[in-house]
Structures are given as C-alpha cells and as structure tokens.
Amino acid sequence: MLGHLIYIAAFLALALAVRDTSFAAAEEAIVVLGAIGLWRYGWATLNFLRATAYIRWIYPRRRARAEAAYAERAVPAHAYFMVTTFKIEPGVTTAVYGSIFEAARRSPGGATIVASVVDGADLRVLRDLFEARRADMPDVRFIIDQIPGSGKRDAIARSLRLLQREAPRRDDIMLFVDGDSAVPADIVERAAPFFTDERVGALTTDESVEIPNDWLFRNWFDLRFMQRQMMMSSMAFGGRVLTLTGRMSVFRADLATDPSFIRQVQSDHIDHWRLGRINFLTGDDKSTWFWLLSRGYHMTYLPDVRCVSYEDQPMPGFFESAVALMKRWFGNMLRTNGRALGLGPARIGFFTWWSILDQRVSIWTTLFGPISIALTALFATPAVIPAYIAWVMFTRYVFCWMLSTFRGGGFPIVYAPLLYFGQIVGASVKSSALFRLDRQKWTRQASKKAAARMPLGARLRSASSTYMHGLALGWLTLGAALATGLL
Secondary structure, rough: HHHHHHHHHHHHHHHHHOOHHHHHHHHHHHHHHHHHHHHHHHHHHHHEEEEEHHHHHHHHHHHHHHHHHHHHOOOOEEEHHHEEEEOOOOHHHHHHHHHHHHHHHHHOOHHHEEEOOOHHHHHHHHHHHHHHHHOOOOOOEEEEEEEEEEHHHHHHHHHHHHOOOOOOOOOHHHHEOOOOEOOOOOOHHHHHHHHOOOOOOEEEEEEEEEEEOOOOHHHHHHHHHHHHHHHHHHOOOOOOOOOOOOEEEEEEHHHOOOOHHHHHHHHHEEOOOOOOOEEEEHHHHHHHHHHHHHHHHHOEEEEEEEEEOOOOOOOOOOHHHHHHHHHHHHHHHHHHHHHOOOOHHHHHHHHHHHHHHHHHHHHHHHHHHHHHHHHHHHHOOHHHHHHHHHHHHHHHHHHHHHHHHOOOOOOOOOHHHHHHHHHHHHHHHHHHHHHOOOOOOOOOOOOOOOOOOOHHHHHHHHHHHHHHHHHHHHHHHHHHHHHHHOO
8 A cells, every 4th residue: 555655746746847838839749649648548438348347248148149059059169288398397387287188187188198398308297297106187188288389379289189189079079278377267168158159269268377486576477467458358249359369278179170270270370571481489279369350250258267377487587587578469460460461350250350450559558658859858948847747647547447357456556557568569579570670589498699690681681670660660750750849
C-alpha cells in the first residue's frame, strides 16, 4: 500500500508542478497526442470489455453447451500428448512429466504420450519416471523418441508422424506440450468437450510462471500473462485467438496428424520481396495457428484452465533477457502477420483481421508519443516532459487496475513502470524485427561466434535492413514534427 501511495503522490506532484501557461507553444502537439491517445485507450477499453463479457457470460455458456454435448458421446476422447524436451533442468523435467503422467492417467479414454528428446540423460530420467508410475497408469502408453538435435520443428514433425500411425479419430485430442510446462491434472476432461463443435480446431489456456530468485523478471512475466488473459479472452469472444501458445495447446488429433499440417510445421516459410525466402526456425506455434486460420477453423481460449511454465532468465540482466525474448516472440509474430492479413476480413472475421493489422500499426503509434514529446521539449517547451511523465504514470496505473481484475484484483506497484517498459521497448524491438524477419534464434541455444566475414549477399541484406529501419524511423519523426505543428 505504501508503494501505491508514494506512486500516486509522485504523479500528482509532477502534474501540479506544471503551469497551464507552459503549454502555450505546444497546444497543437497536445491535441495530436490526445487524439492518438484516445484511439489507443479506446482500443484497450474495447478489448477489456470484450474480455470481461467473455469470461463472465459467454464462456460459461459455451462450456455448459460443450459439456452437455460431450456427455452424450458413447466413447470418450483418447488423449495424445506430444512433448518436446531439450536442455531442461532435471527438477523441471520431473515436475513437468509428473503433471503429464497424471493428466494422462485421468484421461477417461486412455492416453498415448510421445516424448521427443535429444540427450541420453533425458531419456534415462523419463524412463525411470515412467517405470515408477507404470502400475498406476494401465491405459497409458509412453513412447520415448530419441532424435538428432536438428531443431524443434523436426522433432515435432517426427513425433506427429509417429502419432499419425495411431490413426486418431475425429473425436480424439492432441496436446502439444513444451518440456518446461506443467499441465493441469484435469486438462483432458476440461478441454475435450469443446471439440464437440466441429468448427473448433484448437484451443489454448491461461498461463502462470515459476521463476526462482529473479524478482523483476518474474513480475514482468506475471504482468505479461495478465495482459495475455485479457487479450486472449477478447479474441476468443469472436471465435479466433491470435496465437496457439507453444507451451501448451490442444488440437483436434485428426487435424494435427494431417500430412499438410505436419509439412507446414516442419518446413514453413515466407517469400519476402527484399530478404528472399525465409525458412522458419522458431515459431512453430504460429505455423500451426496459421494452418488452422487459413482453413477456416475456430480457435478458442479456456480462461479458467491454467498451465505452469518454468522459466529462467536467459541473460545475466533483466533488460537483456527481456529484449532477447521480445526479439524471438515479435519476430515470430511478424513473420506470420503479413500472410494472415492477406487472408482478408471476409475470411477470418473483421475483428480478427483488424487485430492482426493493429499488431503493425501499434508499433508506430506507440513510438509516436515519446518522439513527439522529445521534439516538443526541444523546440517548444520542456514543460511537456513532467506533464507527459505524470500522464504516463496515471494512465498505466489505471490500466494495471483494469488488468488486475482478471487475476482477482490488486497488483505490485512495479507493474505500472513495467507496463510502460513493455510498450515502448516492445515497440522498438518490433520496429527492428519488422525489417529483419530473417534473423531468428532460440534463447536457449548456445551462441555461436560469427564468421570472420559474412557472405556478400548477407551483408547487403543486413545493410538494406538497417537502411529501411532508419528510413522508417526518420519518416515517423518527420511525421511527428509535422503533425504536432513543430514544422
């Protein structure tokens, strides 16, 4: 409580310290920033209202209908688990597979688990874990597939081909689980009923995170998952979400073993006018999402079912870790964003299409504010700086309270500055990734030393990316100067 009081006192003091006459030279800038702010806050409010309506009214009704339809089935769904494990701590592996074995044991229609591993030590740990519980799981098959370390996409494709031989029925489900994510014990019972709707191709769930020691990093992740709860619920209101989270998502088993689905996961790519063919290394969850989206399937969200992710800070410092993760997340998003937009609103629904478009538009509207304030402070009046800081502190504080309603209310005061950090640094990383779609890296990969000299083609592409990015930021700065009346 004391932190909240100090925070409120700080932004009130900043606001009261600025005199009205200080803004005489910046009236046009304030009007423009206010208009863009109203647009962005209006969009956030719309998503908040949609999410609230979904969680309180729409989702309970959908669940009730789905469970009633599922109860009429003569044979319950068989659950297939596809799990990828690579360089995970033994303690995390034990917790994750313990949760998977329990969920498989509780599956009314039995379960089959395929674990894809690279390291022999992982294989032995998994074998011992299963043997210790085998007697309690008579209806569970466990297959350990040791593979060469050629990448997660190859691992997923190989596991899916193994499961394809099981000839899954239309009524069966398949869970994609990362080796660092524990699933709820009742996930099969909670998820299977939603696939009685033939339009539903996949679903994903709420998430929480376990991060030892790193207090700031943990709070940043908690805030992100709070934002995720709101956005996923808002999108599910219309029947389609914007991603199928790679940590844990559930698919109709016959769709996940479709040959074209497997091919897309294994060798997805886009052709870029400047960068040429970009083969996707990361972002398998975006590939599965796009396959379903392009074929007209619905994808829903279960806000009352939660998996637990075990995270480690990938870099020594918070800032470096956050930026490294953002580069991967936003690069994956933007590589698929363009082709999803190309599907058109008539095919995927206007709100879904507009939300995908907003992923790009919000990059520039978010950066427009700080750039305009910096220009106004430099060429008109520096009084806009404390006024802007006060406004940012106030609006982020209010928005954090709105977000906290999706987690029972209340939040640490550090959420407010972390929210602004995520918006500004996130938009900066997105703007860079937008012009460097060919750069991909897993945060868990060991870094490799760059070659002494890059090939000429790679150097030219890198130079053109830097030029295009700089040009875009230059146009944005010029647009801000013109729009605010400073030029």
